[in-house]
Each structure stands twice: as structure tokens, then as C-alpha cells.
Amino acid sequence: MANHRVFQSLRSFTRPLASTSASATSAAVSPLNLTQNPNPTATVLNFDDVKELFSSVKTTKLLRSSINLHAAAIEPMVDLGMWAMNSKMMNMVVLREVMLGVVRRTFFEHFCAGETPAEAGKKAVELWESGSLRGMLNYALEYANDNESCDRNFECFLQTVEATKSLPRSSVSFVIVKVTAICPLALLQRVSDLLRWEYMNQSFQLPWKLKTLPIFSDSSPFYHTPRKPNPLTPEEEQDLQLAHQRFQKICQNCSNASVPLVIDAEDTSVQPAIDYFTYSAAIEHNRDDDPIVFGTIQAYRKDAKERLFRAANAAEKMGVPMGIKLVRGAYMGSERELAASLGVESPIHNTIDQTHDCFNDCSSYLIEKAADGSAAVVLATHSIESGNMAAAKARELQIGKENQRLQFAQLYGMSDSLSFGLRNAGFQVSKYMPFGPVELIIPYLLRRAEENRGLLSASALDRQLLRKELKRRLKAAIL
Structure with a gap:
């Protein structure tokens, strides 16, 4: 009876998908030609057999995913939801x-893994047991303005690491931390200003600075710091020390639990301080062949390649194995608006x-580093083209699932077809799984809704493949 009701509901979701033009930020892949490969790279990923692609997903899950992805692709609905969540109506209890x-x-149920570390861990185990996808557990609070908030967030990150100890080791690939959640945002801006000024003025000394890898390149943005910043006050230095203690404790606990830590990237106003935290910790904790601390490089920045090369080369000379998560980036609008306002x-x-x-x-550079053993990399992409190119490069260098130094990742609730395609091609694949109390995760959900405008191509592919598989299952149930 339950399956009958499900398939009755499927009928309205098995009509042909309306064509959607990709936005300027989406991957240039036509959802109507799934195996077309515009590059000379060999096609590694196969999306033709939807039965095999979604074999590990229950019909109820497919249906709910289809509904949510269709809703997220309707821009007026997204605009209305974002307006409501940011409006004064949220101050009215009812x-x-x-x-x-x-x-x-x-x-929330589609894009998040629950409200507690235990719920997120359970979802990660389900993901692994049903589809051989691993979980990247992320307590998704993004900003803190005082030490009290930082301490609360810090305890939640420790609880997340602790929760991984009771889970099958194969089910969790990483714990995610945002430095903005454990260090006051204003202090990160101050530290970033001082680091920028030091790079531009070699005689400028920072007495509190720890040993780190290169943070800047000559093409990095320095307009955030137009004049010499004041030194940190004694109170600020004490707060910075507290933030370092929180961060070091998380790193040490991850090391003890044998679960790597990924530090997420933010906008350019605070990214130098985040890289400073990350790289100084990497020097201390990445002593074995498998790095514990992973930084994040955002490819939409003009200085991304040069910063990556400089940090990787310095790490290699120091004998420090690098861990890098590569993403496209999530702050395009705000970055451009700020730069334009400053001329x-x-x-x-x-x-x-x-x-x-x-x-x-x-x-390509990082895959080569993974192949020679000098780095470990997480390629976080929703682009079919980039996923296929990376998979082809990895196959060329004979990197497969047994090599833990290369992993692919997509957001939980997004680009499942790419995740399953990479898994079926023989690679390690993880899903970025945010969790936390609903009322505190609203900023994350709003950002996911906003970013979805730039993921229409990948979303359209998912929606088309979901529709195709739902239609196939409906026909199979009827015949």
C-alpha cells in the first residue's frame, strides 16, 4: 500500500523536464546530452544507466529529492523564502x-543531516551503508562575535569529533570547522589586516605570529587594508591566544580520533587569518604521510593558483604533507560588490x-601531488565537466578508490548523480553534511538557496535523471 501511494505521487513528477538556461555561474553542461564531452578528455563518468546510478536510493527518497530540487530551482519561491526568513515575521513567535x-x-531535511552530532553521524552511516558515500560532518555555525559564543561552538565541534569515534571509520571522511565560529569575527579582520600589512612591508613585525606557510601572492587583494593597522591590544592578543587554544584542541582531538579536519574558506576580508590558523596548525600536526589539517582554496579568486603553488612548494621544502580542499567559491556577489564600492x-x-x-x-596539479604522495586533496565540485576531467586525470595516474589521497565531494542534497557517477567509476566520494539546530542553521540554508542560482546546470541534470528514474520505477510498478 505504501509503495502504491508513492507511485501515485510520482505521476506528476515524470513529465519531461522543461529546458533551463544555465546561469553565468553554472557549469557549461547540457542536461539534455548527458554523455556529451566537449573536451578531448576521455569520458569516465556514465549517466546513461539511471537504474544503476540510483540503485542504492529508495523511491521515497528519490521523490522527496525531486520535489525539493524542483522547489529550489523556482527563483520566485527562493526569493520569497529568503525574504520571509530575513523579515520581522521571524520575531513573531507563532x-x-x-x-x-x-x-x-x-x-532542512534535504540539505542538512540533522540537529545534533548523533543525528548527523547516523545519517553518515546510512549514507555509507546504502550508497558507499562518506560523510563530511559540519556543525554549520558560521560566525561568532564574542568569546562566550566561541566557547559554545568550540564544545559542539569537540562533540562532533567525539561522535565519530563510535561510528564505522569508513563512514566519516572529515570533520569540518569554520574558524569564524571559534574566533571573533572582528579579531579575524584585525589579524588579516596585520598579516596583509606585514606582507606589503617586510620590516613590519608581528610578535605574536607563529610559523606558517605562505598566505599571499603579489596578486592577492590588499584593498581591505589601506593604511597601517594598529597593533593588537593586550586584550586582542589574549583573545587570539584563546582562539588558537580552541583550534589546537580541535586539531589534536581529530588527530587522536584519526579523522582529518577541513577548515572552510571565507571571504577575502578574513581569509588571511583563516589561512594563518590553518597553515600554522598544518606545520604542527601534518607530520605523517596522511595530513590531519586540510585548508581550502577557492578557485574563483584570481590569486588562487599562485597561492596554492607557493604554499605547496613551501610545505614540500619543509617536509609537511599538504591537505587541500579545492572549491570554486561561495562569496562572488559580496566580493564584487565590495570591490566596486571601493573602486x-x-x-x-x-x-x-x-x-x-x-x-x-x-x-590537475593537486592530483599529481596526490599521485606522488606529497599531498592529499578533496575536489569539491558540482561540475560534470570538472568531475570527468579530474577522474580521467586520476585514472591516467592510476589513482583509484584504494588511494585515500584523492577524494571527491558534493553538498548533501545536491549533485547526487555526480556523486554516484564518481562512486561507480571507482573513486572515494563524500557528501558535505551540515547539521545544527534549525533556527541557528538558517544562515547556511539561505546561502545554499542563494548559491543554487549558480548551480542550475548541475541541479537540472539531477532533476532530469531523478525524473527519468522515477518514471522507470513507475512503469516497472505498473507493468
Whole structure:
């Protein structure tokens, strides 16, 4: 009876998918020609056999994913939801509870892995047992403004690491941390200003600075710091020390639990301080062949390639194995708006093709580093083209699932077809799994909704393949 109701609901979701033009930030892949490969690279990923692709996914899950992805692709609905979540209605108890209830049963369940470390861990195990995909557990709070908030977030990150100890080791690939959640944002801005000024003025000394890998290149944006910043006050130095202690404790606990730590990237105003935290910790903790601390490079930045090369070369000379997560980036609009308001050149590539080229170049370089054993890499991409190119490069260098130094990753609830395609091609694949109390994860959900505008191509592919598989299952049930 339950299956009958499910298949009755499928009928309205098995109509042909309307064509959708890709936005300027989406991957240039036609959803109507799934195996077309515009590059001379060999086609590694296969999306033709949807039965095999989604064999590990229950029909109810497919249906809910289809509904949520269709809703997220309707821009007026996204605009309305974003307006409501940011409106004064959230201050009205009854309306707030109604809206949070709707969010919890729709986008939160689709894009998030629960509200607690235990719930997220359970979802990670389910993901592994049903589809051989691993979980990257992320307590998805993004910003803190005082030490009290930082301490609360810090305890939640420690609980996340602790939760991994009771899970099958194969089910969790990484724990994710945002430095902005354990160090006050204003302090990160101050530290970034001082680091920028030091790079531009070699005689400028920072007495509190730890040993680190290169953070900047000559093409990095420095307009955030137009004049010499004041030194940190004694109170600021004490807060910085507290933040370092929190971060070092998380790194040490990850090392003890044998679960690597990925530090997420932020916008250019605070990224230098985040890289400073990351690289100084990498020097201390990445002593064995398998790195514990992973930084993040955003390929949409014009200085991404040069910064990556400089950091990797310095790490190799120091005998420090590098861990890097490569992404395209998530702050394009705000970065360009700030640069325009200051009358300076944007730090973001001028075209999406330049971003694609940068990502693919960095990806190729990192895969070579993974092959020779000097680095470990997570290629976080929703682009079919980039995924296929990286998979082809990895096969050329004989990197497969047994090599833990190369992993692919996609957001939980997004690009499942790419995740399953890479898994079926024989690679390690993880899903980025945010979790936390619904009312505190709203900023993350709003950002996912906004970013989805730039992922229409990958989303359209997912929606088409989901529709095709749902239609196939419906026919099989009827016949």
C-alpha cells in the first residue's frame, strides 16, 4: 500500500523536464546530452544507466529529492523564502514556529543531516551503508562575535569529533570547522589586516605570529587594508591566544580520533587569518604521510593558483604533507560588490570560464601531488565537466578508490548523480553534511538557496535523471 501511494505521487513528477538556461555561474553542461564531452578528455563518468546510478536510493527518497530540487530551482519561491526568513515575521513567535516547521520538513531535511552530532553521524552511516558515500560532518555555525559564543561552538565541534569515534571509520571522511565560529569575527579582520600589512612591508613585525606557510601572492587583494593597522591590544592578543587554544584542541582531538579536519574558506576580508590558523596548525600536526589539517582554496579568486603553488612548494621544502580542499567559491556577489564600492578591481575572476579553467588547473596539479604522495586533496565540485576531467586525470595516474589521497565531494542534497557517477567509476566520494539546530542553521540554508542560482546546470541534470528514474520505477510498478 505504501509503495502504491508513492507511485501515485510520482505521476506528476515524470513529465519531461522543461529546458533551463544555465546561469553565468553554472557549469557549461547540457542536461539534455548527458554523455556529451566537449573536451578531448576521455569520458569516465556514465549517466546513461539511471537504474544503476540510483540503485542504492529508495523511491521515497528519490521523490522527496525531486520535489525539493524542483522547489529550489523556482527563483520566485527562493526569493520569497529568503525574504520571509530575513523579515520581522521571524520575531513573531507563532509565525516563527510555522516557518521553522516548514523549513525543517523541506529544505532542512534535504540539505542538512540533522540537529545534533548523533543525528548527523547516523545519517553518515546510512549514507555509507546504502550508497558507499562518506560523510563530511559540519556543525554549520558560521560566525561568532564574542568569546562566550566561541566557547559554545568550540564544545559542539569537540562533540562532533567525539561522535565519530563510535561510528564505522569508513563512514566519516572529515570533520569540518569554520574558524569564524571559534574566533571573533572582528579579531579575524584585525589579524588579516596585520598579516596583509606585514606582507606589503617586510620590516613590519608581528610578535605574536607563529610559523606558517605562505598566505599571499603579489596578486592577492590588499584593498581591505589601506593604511597601517594598529597593533593588537593586550586584550586582542589574549583573545587570539584563546582562539588558537580552541583550534589546537580541535586539531589534536581529530588527530587522536584519526579523522582529518577541513577548515572552510571565507571571504577575502578574513581569509588571511583563516589561512594563518590553518597553515600554522598544518606545520604542527601534518607530520605523517596522511595530513590531519586540510585548508581550502577557492578557485574563483584570481590569486588562487599562485597561492596554492607557493604554499605547496613551501610545505614540500619543509617536509609537511599538504591537505587541500579545492572549491570554486561561495562569496562572488559580496566580493564584487565590495570591490566596486571601493573602486578597485574585483578579486574574483571576470568570467565563469576563467574560474572553470583555474579550478581544473589546480585540480590537475593537486592530483599529481596526490599521485606522488606529497599531498592529499578533496575536489569539491558540482561540475560534470570538472568531475570527468579530474577522474580521467586520476585514472591516467592510476589513482583509484584504494588511494585515500584523492577524494571527491558534493553538498548533501545536491549533485547526487555526480556523486554516484564518481562512486561507480571507482573513486572515494563524500557528501558535505551540515547539521545544527534549525533556527541557528538558517544562515547556511539561505546561502545554499542563494548559491543554487549558480548551480542550475548541475541541479537540472539531477532533476532530469531523478525524473527519468522515477518514471522507470513507475512503469516497472505498473507493468
